[in-house]
Amino acid sequence: xxxxQADVRxxxxxxxxxxxxxxxxxxxxxxxELSCVFVAWFVVYLVLLVAAxxxxxxxYQQFLEWSSRPWMVVLNLVALAFVVxxxxxxxxxxxxxxxxxxQGRPLPARMVAGGHFxxxxxxxxxxxxxxxxxx
Amino acid sequence: xxxxxxxxxxxxxxxxxxxxxxxxLAPILLLLFGVIFPLGVLAPPxxxxxxxxxxxxxxxxxxxxxxxxSLLHWxxxxxxxxxxxxxxxxxxxxxxxxxxxxxxxxxxxxxxVVFG
Numbered sequence: 001x002x003x004x005q006a007d008v009r010x011x012x013x014x015x016x017x018x019x020x021x022x023x024x025x026x027x028x029x030x031x032x033e034l035s036c037v038f039v040a041w042f043v044v045y046l047v048l049l050v051a052a053x054x055x056x057x058x059x060y061q062q063f064l065e066w067s068s069r070p071w072m073v074v075l076n077l078v079a080l081a082f083v084v085x086x087x088x089x090x091x092x093x094x095x096x097x098x099x100x101x102x103q104g105r106p107l108p109a110r111m112v113a114g115g116h117f118x119x120x121x122x123x124x125x126x127x128x129x130x131x132x133x134x135x
Numbered sequence: 136x137x138x139x140x141x142x143x144x145x146x147x148x149x150x151x152x153x154x155x156x157x158x159x160l161a162p163i164l165l166l167l168f169g170v171i172f173p174l175g176v177l178a179p180p181x182x183x184x185x186x187x188x189x190x191x192x193x194x195x196x197x198x199x200x201x202x203x204x205s206l207l208h209w210x211x212x213x214x215x216x217x218x219x220x221x222x223x224x225x226x227x228x229x230x231x232x233x234x235x236x237x238x239x240x241x242x243x244x245x246x247x248v249v250f251g
Contacts, residue, residue: 017221030220036212039153042161043202043209043241049168050198051248053189057182068173076169083165087158097151124163131167132177133184 031082032089038082045076091116146211153208156201195249202245203238210238 020026052063066072094116095109172179180188188194214234217223223230 015222020220033212033216033220036209036216039157039161039205040209040213040241042157042165043205043245045169046164046198047202047241047245047248050189051251053182053185054248054251060182060185064172064179067168068175073170073173076165076173080162080165080170083157083161086154087162090154090158120159120162123159127160127163128167130188131180133180 032085035082035086035089038079039086041075041079042083045079087120091120146207149204149207150211153204153206153211157205157208160201161205189249198249199246202249203242206238206241206245210234 020030049063049067052059067076092113095112098112100107100112167177168179171177189198211234214230217230217234218227
C-alpha cells in the first residue's frame with residue numbers, strides 16, 4: 001500500500017535556488033524584485049534623518065557626519081542604483097498596467113510611459129528646489 | 136476564497152501605490168542626502184531650513200504617506216521574493232508576519248518621528 005502511494009506521488013521538478021543567474025533577463029528580473037529591500041532601507045534612512053533633525057542642531061550635524069562615512073556612502077550609492085532601477089522598470093511597465101483613453105482611443109504606450117517619466121522629473125526638481133532652499 | 140482574493144487585491148493596490156511614490160521620490164532624496172551632501176558636492180541645508188520644511192503640515196503628510204506606502208510596497212514584493220524566489224512556500228505564515236508586521240511597525244515608527 002505504502003509503496004503504491006509512493007508511486008503515485010506528484011512529480012515535482014527540483015529547481016535550483018540560483019536559476020536566475022544564467023540568463024540576463026532573469027537576472028534583471030531578480031534585481032528588480034530585490035530593489036524593494038533598498039526601498040525599505042531608504043525609508044529607514046529617511047526616518048533617521050527626520051528624527052535627527054527633530055532632536056536638534058547637534059544631532060542633525062551628527063547625522064550628516066555619520067552619513068559621510070565611506071561605508072555609508074557606498075551603501076547609499078548601491079541603494080541609489082537599485083531605486084533608480086526600480087523607478088525605470090516601474091515607469092516602463094506603467095503602460096501595461098494602465099490604459100489611458102483619450103476621446104475613446106487608447107493613448108500609445110510610449111506616451112503613457114513618457115508621462116510617468118515627466119512626472120518623475122518634475123517631482124525630483126520640486127524636491128531638490130525645496131531641499132536646496134528655494135522655499 | 137473570496138475573502139483571500141479581495142485582501143490580495145488590496146495588498147496589490149497598496150504595493151502599486153507604494154511603487155509609484157517610491158519611484159517618484161526615493162531616487163532624488165537618496166541622491167541628495169545619501170550621496171551629494173555626504174560627498175560635499177553641495178552644502179547640506181541648514182538645520183533651521185530643514186526644520187522649517189519638516190514641520191510644515193504638507194511635508195509631514197507627504198513624508199508619512201511616502202514611508203507607509205513604500206514599506207507596504209517592500210512587504211508585498213519581498214514576500215513574493217521569499218515565497219517564489221527562494222522557494223520558502225512552507226514558511227508562509229512567518230514570512231507574512233515578518234513582511235506585513237515589519238511594514239506596520241515601521242509605519243508606526245515613521246508616524247511617531249514625523250509628527251513628533
